[in-house]
Amino acid sequence: MFSFTKEQKIYDISGVSIGGQPGMYPTVLFGGLFFKGEPDFEDAKRHVQTIYERSKQTGVPVIPDFFIRKVEYIQPILSFIEKVVPKKHPFSIDIIEPSIKIQTLEQLASRKLLPRTIYNSIHIGMTKEENEALRTYTPEAAIIVAFNPKDKSPDGKIEVLENGAHLLETGLLELAHQIGIEKTLIDTAALAPGENSGAAIAALPVIKEEYGLPTGCAIHNVVEKSRWLNDFPFAKKTVDVASNNAIPLFGGDYAIFGPMENAELVVPLIAWQDILVSEYTENYFGISPVASHPRRKLLK
């Protein structure tokens, strides 16, 4: 449990606060939908309702993350967001294909959803067309993935943020700034076991101290890629959920925890961890938790 000397930025993204010194604001959780197959909107609606209920009970803020795999899913998923995500609440869109990213940005603009959008994500593979689209249709915030194929250590992650690691003309932070995105969340790029998977966690305090920006990652991806865990099916789920604990413990601000159906387990787990962090950081560093913090909400 840490405190940083660098001033920590706190962003308000459509009503959700993220960042700051550990223990002040609760860890923000991104729960994903529509990773596989045809989108099942009935099932998704149930998961969205559950995650908001658990958030309300615990004080842990949640943001739905929408994975859009195909062009034909853009319209129905955006309509789902308009109908099911509470008005003014933020959400993120998680898209790999640049052409789908661009079309989704256009649609988000025409539906006036950009002020609630977290763009997931900007990385070294950004195309010229995507860059131009982002300048025209600028989302409220963006996740910047600090993946450096050359160097997977915390230094490599900083290099890609700072100067593009010679793969880009400019660093990813400057790139986001040039586009006009002011609220940037750093993702420390969790990689498979054997690819310095621990660096994603070690980089959290390093990047927080270096830039003071909200920082997190999708550490559960490491669990998904730990094939040996397939021999322990009962433990695998527990490990997947528990992996998220490492993020607040190492000073991180948010966790992208994978399928939203795991919210029942992940939200209370993170509330517990946030309480633990807050008790220490208030005692030693004088960091008071905000009124909505799980420690205030759950410990009477």
Added chain:
Amino acid sequence: MTDDYYPWGGEFTACAPHGCVAVVLLNIQYTPPENVAIYGSLKTENIGIEKIIANTISNPWIRFLVICGDDIRGHYSGSSLIALYKNGIDHNHRIIHAPGAIPYIENLKENAIKRFQAQMTVIDFIGEKEKEKIDEIITDCIRKSPPSFGEPYIAIRLKPQATINLTDNRALHSRILIDYLGKIKKRGA
């Protein structure tokens, strides 16, 4: 020859040590015949491709690389692997004309890529998911019974130069210092 022979690890199954075919699976549930040398799935257009190159050139008996199944959306890992085979990498280590999002080869020397290009014949079966057709092309390759390419090429994983010399063992990282309470500050600040 066991799994250990393939030095870079990954999601693969090693079969016949002197088999001449390696099979790359893209989004496909398919088990090749047991007389192939190795088969496994490919997901990413950078680290995944690096592993395939390093592992296949370590076995000189492998002379054919069959890539089958549907390419990975966004990553286009299969097409990027074919682009690497055809075009190599540019001065920024980017695979020339690769359609993938982040097609960079950063952990292999150029000699390893040249060796891959020389040792392999890559069979582009992207889009093919029919078991019979894939089996057939594998059988065709095996029938050709090409000789071994010679000595194994053991690719050394390039690592960034270590510049860290920590004397403070409480530190998590060379850039930061942590006092006994947990206060973090930038080293040297």
